[in-house]
Amino acid sequence: MSWTVRIAVELESDRGRFLRVSDPVPVETSLASTLALYDGLMAYPDRRAVRASIYSSDDDTDWYLATFVGGGAAQVDLTASTINNVAYATLPADVNLTVQTAAKLDLTTASDRDRDPNRVFTSEVNKPLYMPAGNTELLTMDDADRVQGFAANVTPVGASQYGFAPVIVGNRKTVHTLNVGTETVWQGSTLIATKGVASRTGITNANGVVYFISDDGIWTIAGRLGQLPVSSQLQDSAGVFEAELVGRSLTYVETGRGRRELWLHGGPESFVLSVDYGRWFTATRSRAELLAFNNVLYGSDGVRLYDEMETLDIRPIVLRTQPIRFDGYWARIEAMTVTGSAVTGLGFKLYDRGTEIKAGTIPASGVVRLPATNAKELEIELFGSRAGDGQTIDSIDLDVYVNRPARRRTR
Amino acid sequence: MPRRRKKSSPVNVPLGQLRKDVSGATAPVGALSVVQNLRPFGLVSRRGSVAHTPIEAENVVLPADRVTGTIVGLGRQVRDKRGIFSSQPSSSLDRFIIVTSSHVYVYDRPGDLVTEVYAFGSSSTDRRVQFAQIGLRTFLAVSDGPEASDPDALLMLQDDVCLEVAPPPPPVLSATAVSAANVDKLEVGVYLFRYAYELSDAVGDQIADPTIVALSRPYIHRQTVAGAVDFELVTVPQLGSWSQLIRRVGIYMTQKADETDTAQYLAAVPHLMNQPFYRVSSIETLEQGGSVRFADKSEKLPGYDALIDDNLFSHQLTPAAAFAYNRRLVVGDVSIDYAKPEANVVVYAGATAPPQIEAPFEPFVIPDGQTDYITITSVPDMRSASVVMAPPDYEYQFEGYNGAAWENAAAVDTAYSDVAGTYTQMRLRLTNTTNPDQAVQLTIDAANEYSSNQLVVSIEVAPT
Numbered sequence: 001m002s003w004t005v006r007i008a009v010e011l012e013s014d015r016g017r018f019l020r021v022s023d024p025v026p027v028e029t030s031l032a033s034t035l036a037l038y039d040g041l042m043a044y045p046d047r048r049a050v051r052a053s054i055y056s057s058d059d060d061t062d063w064y065l066a067t068f069v070g071g072g073a074a075q076v077d078l079t080a081s082t083i084n085n086v087a088y089a090t091l092p093a094d095v096n097l098t099v100q101t102a103a104k105l106d107l108t109t110a111s112d113r114d115r116d117p118n119r120v121f122t123s124e125v126n127k128p129l130y131m132p133a134g135n136t137e138l139l140t141m142d143d144a145d146r147v148q149g150f151a152a153n154v155t156p157v158g159a160s161q162y163g164f165a166p167v168i169v170g171n172r173k174t175v176h177t178l179n180v181g182t183e184t185v186w187q188g189s190t191l192i193a194t195k196g197v198a199s200r201t202g203i204t205n206a207n208g209v210v211y212f213i214s215d216d217g218i219w220t221i222a223g224r225l226g227q228l229p230v231s232s233q234l235q236d237s238a239g240v241f242e243a244e245l246v247g248r249s250l251t252y253v254e255t256g257r258g259r260r261e262l263w264l265h266g267g268p269e270s271f272v273l274s275v276d277y278g279r280w281f282t283a284t285r286s287r288a289e290l291l292a293f294n295n296v297l298y299g300s301d302g303v304r305l306y307d308e309m310e311t312l313d314i315r316p317i318v319l320r321t322q323p324i325r326f327d328g329y330w331a332r333i334e335a336m337t338v339t340g341s342a343v344t345g346l347g348f349k350l351y352d353r354g355t356e357i358k359a360g361t362i363p364a365s366g367v368v369r370l371p372a373t374n375a376k377e378l379e380i381e382l383f384g385s386r387a388g389d390g391q392t393i394d395s396i397d398l399d400v401y402v403n404r405p406a407r408r409r410t411r
Numbered sequence: 412m413p414r415r416r417k418k419s420s421p422v423n424v425p426l427g428q429l430r431k432d433v434s435g436a437t438a439p440v441g442a443l444s445v446v447q448n449l450r451p452f453g454l455v456s457r458r459g460s461v462a463h464t465p466i467e468a469e470n471v472v473l474p475a476d477r478v479t480g481t482i483v484g485l486g487r488q489v490r491d492k493r494g495i496f497s498s499q500p501s502s503s504l505d506r507f508i509i510v511t512s513s514h515v516y517v518y519d520r521p522g523d524l525v526t527e528v529y530a531f532g533s534s535s536t537d538r539r540v541q542f543a544q545i546g547l548r549t550f551l552a553v554s555d556g557p558e559a560s561d562p563d564a565l566l567m568l569q570d571d572v573c574l575e576v577a578p579p580p581p582p583v584l585s586a587t588a589v590s591a592a593n594v595d596k597l598e599v600g601v602y603l604f605r606y607a608y609e610l611s612d613a614v615g616d617q618i619a620d621p622t623i624v625a626l627s628r629p630y631i632h633r634q635t636v637a638g639a640v641d642f643e644l645v646t647v648p649q650l651g652s653w654s655q656l657i658r659r660v661g662i663y664m665t666q667k668a669d670e671t672d673t674a675q676y677l678a679a680v681p682h683l684m685n686q687p688f689y690r691v692s693s694i695e696t697l698e699q700g701g702s703v704r705f706a707d708k709s710e711k712l713p714g715y716d717a718l719i720d721d722n723l724f725s726h727q728l729t730p731a732a733a734f735a736y737n738r739r740l741v742v743g744d745v746s747i748d749y750a751k752p753e754a755n756v757v758v759y760a761g762a763t764a765p766p767q768i769e770a771p772f773e774p775f776v777i778p779d780g781q782t783d784y785i786t787i788t789s790v791p792d793m794r795s796a797s798v799v800m801a802p803p804d805y806e807y808q809f810e811g812y813n814g815a816a817w818e819n820a821a822a823v824d825t826a827y828s829d830v831a832g833t834y835t836q837m838r839l840r841l842t843n844t845t846n847p848d849q850a851v852q853l854t855i856d857a858a859n860e861y862s863s864n865q866l867v868v869s870i871e872v873a874p875t
Contacts, residue, residue: 007752022752040677043628044752045725052752081684085720086629088684090677114747115561121723121730121742128545128567128740129576129610130622131728133721147743149541150734159489160544160735167736169743178741200539200554200731271429280429281446281461291485293507293520298472300482305473305509305518319461320445321424322438380424381445392462393449396424 003027003097004060008105009044010051013114021107024060027097042089047080049087055105056097064100068093073101085133117146120169120178122186137178137188145173148197153221155208168210168221170197175212175221195219198246206252206262207275213245218264253292263290316385319393323353323377332401333373338366338382340393351379426461473509473518477525480511484540486549488517488568494547496570496655499524508549508568512536515551515566515573528573529566538563543735550576550740552733562731562746574652577727578750579608581625582660583645586632589704596706599637600667601679603629605688605718606642611658623661626725628753629684633676634667639706647697659695663688663718667709689715726750
């Protein structure tokens, strides 16, 4: 008959008791009629281990708790070393493998994998694989408030060098800072208690400022303790965009031509925030993954990798303003002046409350006369093809007459 | 109500502000609802303008057939030199890391060279990756599935080597007391020792103490004669890519306890467990038989470096989030797979104590023309044993047993080592053809036994 032995160690972390089981070790019973297991020292390399048990099996399927010679379950309480990360026990007697108790090792419920979603672990400097037990910080008590990602809100002075600036830890419901207090003591504090990071790739440093996606929009952390909405609820007219923020990605890219952009991507549409302007634009195409590499922006549509070097291909432009209101009154639009480089030939359409009221092209002067054009909520649309890169539309100026109620004269 | 016409007044519409979060009623003048192929342009101080952004060309840098799976992550591997794990002498120092649903690649853009460095066990387009570079190593924290899913893997990429950060199985080590000539240093007594792999963990040109991984649990060593102790690697498991990172096996030992009574030596354990371990030596040759001798007075051990044994990477940490911060690796949302207990069990025939194999073995007789078997069992780990058989003119043959091979199974009077890494047996078949009715004298030298007596010899009679 062939027997196997397993050692089970119970370990008590601050999240409960966990059972860790060794691989089965075969023992050959043909050697003798009686078998015993002997190890004068039972030890586990973690002082949180509290108990060790010896199980045996004759079918390699079900393991039952063995017994000590002289009686009693083959189970010992472990003692934690005072200075070493070890828990140990000396066995009081030999163990009969073939004399078992009824206690069966339940491998289906044995949980050997501990999950610590809201704790941060840090390594020693230059030793990424050395993570001392003391270099941890529990940020919240809420397991659902798990760590999503990290950033630092300064411009790095070298490769991943942030000086004394703390680590910003983006949890799912909250945002924290983590400081190195002394060489070994890490100090965490809550920075934002009401917002968290809604995506594992939804927090990043852009030109020294931390941006993150929360459930209610995209936010930035200015300085150490402030917060500023970049765009609360980038929500389109159908109202679906808000939900799609969860799971999307923020990537900062710095490329040639002075482009410093924060991309919101990973969904059906990509948006670009000009860091210099603090303004959002739609991207010409959506990208699943992005990377700025040697002054070139690279993007992936999922299966291919593209570079995004600009060319002189002609592509129509479309620009449409939000409705312009004139304090709620009717206005007569006398003229529209479009300034910029090479705006001549652009088409335009004017809408009032969604209805097209005028259309035409921009003349060489840039000034469009608009006789008999009245509107309460004016939308301006410009469209057409441009000849090349760098051509701009700087502004639109309107000459309007607004019909306002006359003020009553009083003595 | 009387109205009056005001004179014409200019309304400036500054451009560049895409706002989808506000309705027309609350949008500031100039906010845009649609912007296509335009990007902001000019200096910050300008109120705003947009520039035509021509469509980027469809420059496919990497066609779909160059990598397997869907691209789920893009990162960079930046090096200041090609390291010792670089298999491509002309590779760039700045390369793409491309993570797909099933693989990890490094992509050398100038050379247009795609190198597969890792394959996940399964394919998933839900994988998410966070990158953190510390020195020459880039760490990839990979999660799989929805946002709250478990972390998937922590990978470490250096040059062209990518491996999962999971501690390798520790080697098996033996400690044997020896009394060498002119060496009378290590005193008789009971010691505890541990061992671990030591990595050369200096990153870049930084000097750092080595990191230890796979630290063993403490073992008892009984120094029975004054002199020295030999530490020998009995087996080294398959280490894969770790073998390139591991520099040596470090040996750590406590000072002695004076208990020398064989029956009472366990009583010294609680005292020793609360003593510091000192790094007394290291085995540089990472192969079976690699050994080192340590000889020094116990009282001098505090002069050696003390072992700091609180590295959480003794367990397997798998984070979903990773970050490089001031040359530290910072991780969060961690799944911890605790180290497996070492089932260092000893199985023996008997009820009270493991047998001490003493030479010579009991003589026995094999009738003429018959075959008997001597079974030598190594439990549970490897050791070597010398077998000497007399008279020498017996026909003999060594066989592997239970699928395990024993080295050097062709000759007698040679050391036999179990190389299987697990509990194994060697069966010696003896056939008497020339000396009927003569006793066989079999000597088994268990000098290189493990830290406790674990060699079992038994006789089984098999049909001829």
